[in-house]
Amino acid sequence: xxxxxxxxxxxxxxxxxxxxxxxxxxxxxxxxxxxxxxxxxxxxxxxxxxxxxxxxxxxxxxxxxxxxxxxxxxxxxxxxxxxxxxxxxxxxxxxxxxxxxxxxxxxxxxxxxxxxxxxxxxxxxxxxxxxxxxxxxxxxxxxxxxxxxxxxxxxxxxxxxxxxxxxxxxxxxxxxxxxxxxxxxxxxxxxxxxxxxxxxxxxxxxxxxxxxxxxxxxxxxxxxxxxxxxxxxxxxxxxxxxxxxxxxxxxxxxxxxxxxxxxxxxxxxxxxxxxxxxxxxxxxxxxxxxxxxxxxxxxxxxxxxxxxxxxxxxxxxxxxxxxxxxxxxxxxxxxxxxxxxxxxxxxxxxxxxxxxxxxxxxxxxxxxxxxxxxxxxxxxxxxxxxxxxxxxxxxxxxxxxxxxxxxxxxxxxxxxxxxxxxxxxxxxxxxxxxxx
DNA sequence: ACACATGATTCATA
DNA sequence: TATGAATCATGTGT
Numbered sequence: 001x002x003x004x005x006x007x008x009x010x011x012x013x014x015x016x017x018x019x020x021x022x023x024x025x026x027x028x029x030x031x032x033x034x035x036x037x038x039x040x041x042x043x044x045x046x047x048x049x050x051x052x053x054x055x056x057x058x059x060x061x062x063x064x065x066x067x068x069x070x071x072x073x074x075x076x077x078x079x080x081x082x083x084x085x086x087x088x089x090x091x092x093x094x095x096x097x098x099x100x101x102x103x104x105x106x107x108x109x110x111x112x113x114x115x116x117x118x119x120x121x122x123x124x125x126x127x128x129x130x131x132x133x134x135x136x137x138x139x140x141x142x143x144x145x146x147x148x149x150x151x152x153x154x155x156x157x158x159x160x161x162x163x164x165x166x167x168x169x170x171x172x173x174x175x176x177x178x179x180x181x182x183x184x185x186x187x188x189x190x191x192x193x194x195x196x197x198x199x200x201x202x203x204x205x206x207x208x209x210x211x212x213x214x215x216x217x218x219x220x221x222x223x224x225x226x227x228x229x230x231x232x233x234x235x236x237x238x239x240x241x242x243x244x245x246x247x248x249x250x251x252x253x254x255x256x257x258x259x260x261x262x263x264x265x266x267x268x269x270x271x272x273x274x275x276x277x278x279x280x281x282x283x284x285x286x287x288x289x290x291x292x293x294x295x296x297x298x299x300x301x302x303x304x305x306x307x308x309x310x311x312x313x314x315x316x317x318x319x320x321x322x323x324x325x326x327x328x329x330x331x332x333x334x335x336x337x338x339x340x341x342x343x344x345x346x347x348x349x350x351x352x353x354x355x356x357x358x359x360x361x362x363x364x365x366x367x368x369x370x371x372x373x374x375x376x377x378x379x380x381x382x383x384x385x386x387x388x389x390x391x392x393x394x395x396x397x398x399x400x401x402x403x404x405x406x407x408x409x410x411x412x413x414x415x416x417x418x419x420x421x422x423x424x425x426x427x428x429x430x431x432x433x434x435x436x
Numbered sequence: 437a438c439a440c441a442t443g444a445t446t447c448a449t450a
Numbered sequence: 451t452a453t454g455a456a457t458c459a460t461g462t463g464t
Contacts, residue, residue, distance in 0.1 A: 243443050243460045266453090287452085288444060295454060296442090 048079055059195070075194050087197030111215075114222040121229045123164045160229065167225045171218065178214035182207050246289070250279030254289050258297075259311035265294055 055074055059067050074080060118124035189203045246254070257275060258265050267275060272286045279286070297304050 245442065245461065285443075289442090291453070291455095292443070295456090298454090 049083055052077060052079060052083060071195055084193075084197055085199075088199035088202070091197050092199060092201065108219070111219050111222070114219065114226055117226050118167075118222060118229075121226075122160065123167050123225055123229060163225060163228050167221065170221050174214055174218050174221065178211065181214075182210050185210060246279060246281060246285075250281060253278050254286070254293070255307065255311050256315060258290065258293050259308050260315045262308070262312075265290060265297075 052074060055070055059070055059074075062070060115124065185206060186203055189198050189206060192198055193203075245251075253275060257267065257271070261267070267286070267290060269283075272283045272290075276283045276286045281289075297308075301308075
């Protein structure tokens, strides 16, 4: 094709010069073509074309004014539309063959993914609703807890809103820039289409290219927005980074259970679930809590003595209200662990009443003892151990050490295989009735 | 700023 | 797989 064009030009070079000036001079809209070249003689038409092409070729050599005038003249030339369309066609063929295939744009799966995610996160989509929905979802993922997450929620929401705003601002900016640029290019091309072969189709294609470019930029924006949201989410959800203490109430419930099952502080799955429900935390949080509690309690029972007493007394009192002796135990004295330290400090205090591995037949694990009784016993054990002047731990033991302890051989014995008192169990001895 | 409390995670183990 | 132990990382009180 180009060859043809070139030949066309070539063959007419030097021939048309004379006519050129004429044609240029004639270029007024209302003026007809120079002479009777109308559709007439084919040779004349060819030469005409050659002239025009020549003019186009040399237009850049002209001074600005001259060129402008010539442009105008050319635009008004009667042959212009035909020539233009031919050139467009030629160009179309060459250009299209180069990159025509890629025209159809399949919906980029990645872009769709990003869009979906942004929508799900509430960054894209409708105004506020999405954001809160996302926050709620995040909270749900966070672990069902709800009690006092509101502060966190608002924090999360605020940050999300920030991201959202930036995202929209940027998006709008891109959109606007894209539109501006598109119209600019379109105008430019339209303008240029007067002097060079640019078909509407090509303009369209150009616009498509521009849009693609911009949408790739938008994709980057979306991608980084997604990343930001992800980071925010992970920070928000990563409880380790942003640890929140459980509510006081939850801790109470957990402690209550722990100390009332001190002989076997291993809640069953059901128990965990119930505790989780009561505390507004997850089962795994309950497990964590008990895991930590056990190990920490065992590590330093003295430190927990007071706490143990409190809870033990509490449950004991509430449970065995009928029995009239727990009261003294819960006396808020034993302030410091001094009391406990007395006898328990060095060795493991627990040994006193726990870790009675050698006990006779207590083969029965929890199965043998109802939880109620057991917890009861545990509580009382504490109460007693404390109330009865520490030096006298034995007494308490003998009175209250429950079979349950031996059941698990004393879960805390591992560290302190030390002495073991004989825990004669008088199941009956201890007011086992009421449950906690 | 510091030490301590505490929930979570990791890894080894039975 | 549940647990113990060590550890991390943050919250909290001083």
